[in-house]
Structures are given as C-alpha cells and as structure tokens.
Amino acid sequence: MNLKYFAWIAEIIDKREESLEIPSEIETIGQLIDYLSSIDEAYKKAFEKRKNIKFAVNQVLVNENELISKADEVAFFPPMTGG
Amino acid sequence: MNLKYFAWIAEIIDKREESLEIPSEIETIGQLIDYLSSIDEAYKKAFEKRKNIKFAVNQVLVNENELISKADEVAFFPPMTGG
Amino acid sequence: MDINITKDDFDLTEEIEIFNQNSSDHGAVSIFLGKVRPEKNLESMQIDCYPEMAQKEIKNIAKIAYSKWSLDNIRIIHRYGSLKPKDNIVLVVTGSSHRSDCMSANEFIMDFLKSSAPFWKKEIYSDKEVWVKQKESDLKKLYQYGSF
C-alpha cells in the first residue's frame, strides 16, 4: 500500500511517503492507523490525537471507516490551512 | 446661480451648464424647479417626472426642500448608473 | 486612499503597483474590474459624469469603508466619456491583513458606486441610444448595509 504523510505528521514520522505491506485483515483506515501505531513509536506519536488527523484515499477525503485495499494511495494530514 | 444638468436632462434642456439670475423669492430646489418649468418648455419637459430627478447643492445630494442661495451650484440629474 | 475620476484608460498592473507602493504591508488584496460588456450591436458606452461631485461622493464611500472594515489602502478609478465594448470602466482595489475585510469592503464600494456616485451610462447601439436605468436590485443591495 502506498502511504503519504504531510505537514507535522510527515515530520514526526520522518517520511513523506512509503510503500508498506499491510496485513490482509486491515480493511479500514481506522484499522490501518491502529496497526501502524502498534509497529512503531513514531506512528503512535503522529496518530495520537486522532481528531487532528484527516485522511484521503486516492486523493479523496474520507472518514475512518473507509475501506482500503493494496492498490490504494492513502494519505494522512492535519486539517488544511491553505489560501 | 450656477446650474448644471446631466444625462438625459442635459439633452432635453440642451445645456450642460448655465448661470441664471433667479428671483429672490425662490428659496428651495422645489421652488427653483417650478420657476424654471414656468419660463421654458424644455425645463418643463425635463422636470416633468419629478420622481426621476435628483439634485445636488454644491456637490452634495439634497432633497426638494433644500434651501438655496445665489452663490450655490445646483445640479439636476437622473438616478445614478455608474460602476 | 487614491481616487481618480478620469477619461483616460488605466493599466491594471501599473495601478496595482501604485497601490502596493502606497500601502502598508497587507496580506490580502481584492480587486474588482468592471468593463463595458459587449452586447449585440453595441457600438459604444457614453458615460456622463459630474466630476467634482464624484470625487466627493467616492471619497465619502471610501471613508465609510475604512470605518467599517480594517483596511490598509483603497484605490478607486472610474472612467467617463466615450468607451468601447471591453474597455475598462471601473477599478476598485482594497488591501487588508485578512481576506474578509478587503473582499467585503470591495463589494460595499462597488454597491455604492453603482447607485450613489454621479455617473450616467448611455448605450449607443447601431440602431438606437438608450440611457441605462437604475436597477431596483442595485438599490436593494444598499439596504443590507443599514444606515451609517
């Protein structure tokens, strides 16, 4: 699965992008966050305050229950502050 | 008194500006319009529909009861359509 | 504050440059540019103007805008005379620290220019000449601002 991180989330994880093998039982974004948080402290710290994190699957904003699959591009970022 | 006319009012009166001796008993714009309408058909026609006419004394929008004096610049024009 | 009532055309870039030079540092700039809208058979737009009053009235509108919003600078240009389709008529530039101030002030200024600045438009078509009538909808826009 292709994962992307932005803003302070990318800083904490210290990566902007990575390709990860995700166990097949991970079906939703929520589960993906739990899984990542369990394998490394950096993810755990980045995803600590869930309410401050937004996610997009294939560049479309979704909620935690969105189903994901291997071919997806999943992005994690804080609330937007553009303009 | 210095009188100015704009837009279709100037077209009907066929003047954009004139200096006129006004009888001293004329004290308000309303009276001035009545007086002008009485001395010439062109003024009468121009001022026929009073509601369509606005006036300014010394470049400030006023109503018909505004007092006027010899030294004033009095302007007559239709509702504005700028911008 | 810069107000220019003129027969001459203006160049958007030059005007923005002058605006920036005369402004303190702002983060947001709102610009409105009004042009002669091309319409079928429209040959020209004649704009009559009472320049001395226009200067006073627009200055007054700008002062009210300054009092209602937090603005760094205002620049207003309004042309008169004979204009062709697509020619510039009016430019309003407002600058502020935050976007909502300059956007709201820009709209306010345009709303008042339309109905309270002494300009009168006449459309010259190939077959007729028409003095533009004041729109009820333009007057209604002014009510939202209340009195001041």
Next chain:
Amino acid sequence: MDINITKDDFDLTEEIEIFNQNSSDHGAVSIFLGKVRPEKNLESMQIDCYPEMAQKEIKNIAKIAYSKWSLDNIRIIHRYGSLKPKDNIVLVVTGSSHRSDCMSANEFIMDFLKSSAPFWKKEIYSDKEVWVKQKESDLKKLYQYGSF
C-alpha cells in the same frame, strides 16, 4: 477553467491576460490575491502540499462555483514550497457578466481553498517554527453555503 498548483511565482498581469484570452466576453472580473503577510521576525512561510489531491479538490470547488453562479471563467493559482514575506501565495480570478456573480464566486472559492484544499502552512520565525492551525472562523464561513 485553469488550475495551477505550483512552486513558481506568478505575475498578476500575465495571469489576467491569460484569463482574458481564455474567457468569453465578460463585463466583470473579480480578483483575489493572497500574499505572505509580513509579521515580526517572520523569515519564511513553508507551504506543504499534496499536489494531486489539490488539483482534484480545487477543480471540484471550481465546478461547484460554476453550478452556483453564472460565470464565464475561473483561474486559480496556489503556490507551495518556501515563500518569503510579501510573496504571492494564491490568486483567484473569476469573470462574469454581472459583478455579484464573480464577487460571490471569488469569495466562495477562497473560503473553500482555506479549509478544504490540501495545503499546510508553517511559519518560520527567527526563534521558532509554527504550523498554522485551522481557524474556527474559517470553518464557520463554510456553513453559510449549506451542503451541495
């Protein structure tokens, strides 16, 4: 409709020229220019961006604007990367026959860009670095538009 997500600076005049070339004949043009607001000790503004999503999201905002107002053309530029105080960040140009359409659409687009386009600002001061927080007031602005 032109949407440009870029690190490069833009020139207002050139952008307006391109806008006019790509537009049918409109009488009214509304422009919003957002810049890095100079603040005490602010050295730069780092703007992080998810370009592929930004392109999609802004296109979507523009499409909604087209459906809500009568518009001739929309041009949106949003920069990312490292910017200095006074540098251009965002440009929104909207054209329409009547001023209220392009003005309202311009504000709508800016309101949505602020809170729904994937950009994140970090202010680099001489003594600290601060990720800009989303403003409650910016979110509230979106409520006025209802759902669509």
